[in-house]
Amino acid sequence: MIGDIFKHLGLLLLLVVIQILVLDNINFGNSLAFLFQPQIVIMFVLLLPANINHIWLIIIAFFAGLLLDSLCNTYGINAAIFTLIGFLRFYFTADVENEISGRDEDKKIWTSKKSKVWKWTxxxxxxxxxxxxxxxxxxxGKNFFTLGFWxxxxxxxxxxxxxxxxxxxLFKPSKS
Amino acid sequence: MNAIFRYLKSKIHVLLFIFLEIFCISAIVRYNIYQSAFYFNNTKAFSAKMHEANIAMFDYFSLFKKNEALFNENIQLRRQLKDNFLIQPKQEFTINDTVYKQRYEYVSAKVITNSINNANNFITLNRGSSSGISKGMGVFCPSGVIGTVMEVSNNYCIVLSVLNIKNQIVPKIKEMNNTKGFIEWLGKDPNFVTLNKINKYEDIKVGYHVVTSPYSNSLPENIPIGTVQTIEKSTKESFYKINVRLAVDFGSISDVCIVKNLFKKELEELQNTPQILNFNK
Known part of the structure; x- marks a missing residue:
């Protein structure tokens, strides 16, 4: 349990560091630079345990967003979206833990318990x-169809x- | 009560979600310059629009009162018009000066009954001798001449409308600045009257304005009657037959003005002195 908490905390820190130090600094310097704005911290919320309490999920997502906001000067934007995603995510992942894991028992991450298509979607x-x-x-919504959409x-x-x-x-299936 | 608490407890994640979202959105609006400008601009525009709609609605309901107030104000202003005053040059003064003396006074009135379909149309107004109305006073509305007062009771009066075959008005043609002929209604179209006895050698054109003449005892000068619509020349007669489109839409008159000529009595007395009446005999 405590190990799980530290594992996820470490994941959050790693993602934030990658986001702030690497991805936010990649700049192609040309007119297409606006297209490249990857945000990977969302991965933390998506990989929280499937059977997590709904309330805890929302609170943790909110604070993760707040942490990201405080580092990116986007006061409240990430927190708002993370909270929404934490709220919605529960309804998609609540039943994953009941899935019969079959031959995937050795897999370390629950996202693979269902089919690959489910995971990608x-x-x-x-x-x-x-x-x-x-x-x-x-x-x-400014310039949405000319810039934002793409x-x-x-x-x-x-x-x-x-x-x-x-x-x-990070979560390679260990080869036994 | 217990049931409510249980229900709320079962929905606590939704409440938490809503609470956090409100917190986030208020933070977005508060600390991001662009978003806050957008938010405040739009809410201001929205509240301004709401306020406008509110005012427009109440304006509509108070239109009647406002109309009345405006009409009274109009009358007040009309009392001060130059046309109301008789210019009396005083040559006794060493400086050449003129003194204005009030000639016309106006009383506002509301139309009670009105007709336009008969050959003899009358209009009833809610003013009578208690308001100082007497026979022969002129009546007009902001757009033009209505008629003359024919019968007066204590609180009401009956007006001989322009749309009455017995009504005759002495007109002036504004562009030519002369008084000629008379206006007559033939009893057909409530939008047109005929202007008779205009000589064929007069240079009258379509579109000329027909107004009241200065020689009338009942109406001030320059109140519109209508505009010249068609001019017919007949070979037999030496006069034009001129159709004048009336300035007033008689179907929709509601507020009118009654004119009191303060010198009328004096004038009539003077004109009816036995010496003048017997002069020609």
Whole structure:
């Protein structure tokens, strides 16, 4: 239990460090730079335990967003979206723990308990929701169809692959 | 009570979610410059719009009162018009000066009954001899001449409308600045009257304005009657047949003015002195 808490705290710190020190500093310096705004901290909320209490899920998501906000000068935007995602996520993942794990017992992460398609939809859906809300609140709909829409698509795809890679790196099925 | 608490406890995650979202949104609006500007601009515009709608609604309900107030004010202003005063040059003064003496006074009235379909149309007003109305006074509304007072009771009077075949008005053509002919209604179209006895050699054109003449005892000068619509020349007669479109829409008059000529009695007395009446005999 305590080990789990530290594991997730470490994941949060790692994601925040990658986000702040690496991803936020990547700048192509050309006219297409606005397209590349990946936000991977959302991965922390998506990877919290599936059987977590709904209330704790919302509170933890809120504070994770607040932490990110305090480091990115986006007062309240990330916290608002994280809280929403924490609230909604519960309804999608509450039943995963009851899934018969079959041959995947050795897998360390619960997201693989259902099919691969479910996992991808789960990730991609929430990433797109996050990116959409972020762009919407950040720009308040200004230039949405000329800039914002394409930024959402490109950033979502980049974030999706980054999260898949990171998950694969961090939670590799141990080969026994 | 217990049931309410149990229900709230079962929905506590929703309440927590809503509470945190409100906190976040207030933080967004408070600390982000762009978002706060957007928020305050829009809420201000919204509240201004609401306020406007509110005012518009109450304005509508008070229109009747406002109309009355405006009309009274109009009358007040009309009392001060130059046309109301008789100019009396005083040559006794060493400085050439003129003194104005009030000639017309106005009383506002409301139309009670009105008709336009008969050959002889009358209008009843809610003013009578108790308001100082007497026979022969002129009546007009802001857009033009209505008629002359025919019968007076204590609180009401009956006006001989312009749309009455017995009514005759002496007009002046504004552009030509001369008084000629007379206005007559033929009893057909309530929008038109005929201007008779205008000589064929007069240079009258379509669109000229027909107004009241200065020679009338009952109406002040320059109150509109109508505009010239068509001019017909007949070979047999030496006069034009001129159609004048009335300035007043007689179907929709509601507020009118009755004119008191303060010198009328004096004038009539003077004109009816036995010497003048018997002069031609």
């Amino acid at each position: 789960y990730f991609l859906g929430f990433i797109v929701l996050y990116q959409f809300l972020f762009v919407l609140i950040d720009t308040l 930024a959402i698509i490109v950033s979502s795809i980049v974030t999706f692959f980054l999260i898949l890679i990171l998950e694969d790196l």
